[in-house]
Amino acid sequence: MSLIPGIAGKHGGCVPVNLTRITVPKEATIPAWERYKQLRQVNPAPHSAYLRLHPTTFLSSPPERFLSYSRPRVLLLAGSRKEIAENLMIVDLIRQDLHNAVGENVNMTKFCGVEEYETVWQLVSVIEGSLPEGAPVTVDDGLGWEVLRRSLPPGSMTGAPKKRSVELLKSIEGHERGLYSGVFGCWCAGGGGDWSVIIRSCFLHDSKKGSDEEWIVGAGGAITALSDPEAEWEEMKAKLNGVLCGFGASS
Template structure:
């Protein structure tokens, strides 16, 4: 099958999946790196599910995996921080995703190159999916999008966070703001398809958990395991693209050589190295790439790659727990940064800045970072997306605010704003 035919099949499979209560699509958008196993995985229906709140959720996931040793897809909410560390969240949550949710799919379809493969379930579903007639929804959602911060309050808050940095409480914090819409009615799959067309990214995905949805165009990998190696690829450093190719190349070079962006990036690299050490064979943690520049439709990003050899005495679920939540979404030192996030942000993060992905029967896994993502509770008609950035001593509050709007641009566009 050619590219166009594979894409049509993917659209039909996602449309067929909408009749199920639970399904998950992980799409690399044909982005190839040494760790990507499939172009796209579509997990549909559930034979077994696990939903747990922070407390002993990771232990339950450990038991769930050991009991089934099957393909499983799932969500790790940011709120699991309250289990990993002695923390809590004071903010209200109108989305109400579970803190942890995993399911073993009834059907699992893999797309790789020009091939379609049914990994789990009756192979005849390929023919059923081929017969689907595609619905092409073109209507833009009619939403009133608001922000929990106006520009002035955002800038004031960044100044307060810089005061914490000046007095040595922290040296970097990922500070986020929520955009939201009440009385929101959208076609989740149509919005996701448009977002993925406008902003195709390597760790994109669509996750439906009953009446709750994650529509993600995330460019960031949290953590993956390939055999006995763990790999983390934090993003820190963002620059806007230019339509002028010469200017775009200059922006890329400026990002690569920016002392500010390098400082942000290396702080998180150090944090990730420290997190990986907890699960690593002694002396095996290494930085494979520092300050790599990667280009996406809206932005250039600075991405570093850190890896280690997993200690044979450490279960891979514990390795996930030992690095969670990801340092790129907290700041450093990690615990103090998370305390200040709860104090200064105005929304509970919930699924945002958590992760979703999959675990294979052999214990390999791949999890993204939930950024550049729309979260939607259909029952409550509440839609939300959050954006943020790293605040350091050198941060300019006005520039940080503009960077938030840049990161939100693709989502605002598909929501008709």
């Protein structure tokens, strides 16, 4: 893995570009539901999901929430000195997204707090925004959708600034990511919603008949000027193996 020249930023020149590796395991015979239960056992996560919408199957066990709102809140995840700089830049990015949606009432209530899951340690930052005092209640009904629209794609899965990072990634990766690094979640009739980032996930599309299955798995990491190529490679493999263990395989 080689480092990609970034764009100099105000936080030490550490502009992340999130590279993705796509793996397609073959000759699988385990039923999708059993595979999902295995995935839940080996990689438990608070935003797990199983969706079977023929001919498409989607299994996911991501620890990363993207956006939750009764009042909008974004959780961004990272780790290490390099990741703290990355986290700070993405915090700035999301604060701007929320400012564009709700105005001035945006605050960072937590920065790089440590959260422990069964297979990972993570640094978590929380940004909260609300409508100005006295805003009509009717405006709040569609606020969640507006915040979601303005926040996509997740900055932790692209890099900052988003537009330039996406341009770089498109030219480097040379393929579409599909569902990977998007979001999935729920929206209720009362206006609330909860959305997580599609990572630690696998995707199957029954495009051809036969006993073989082709599951697409995405894994990657943020590359900055502080990145160590070997460390980034090992991090990517650790993320990938968290999903592949559900297949009885590893990278």
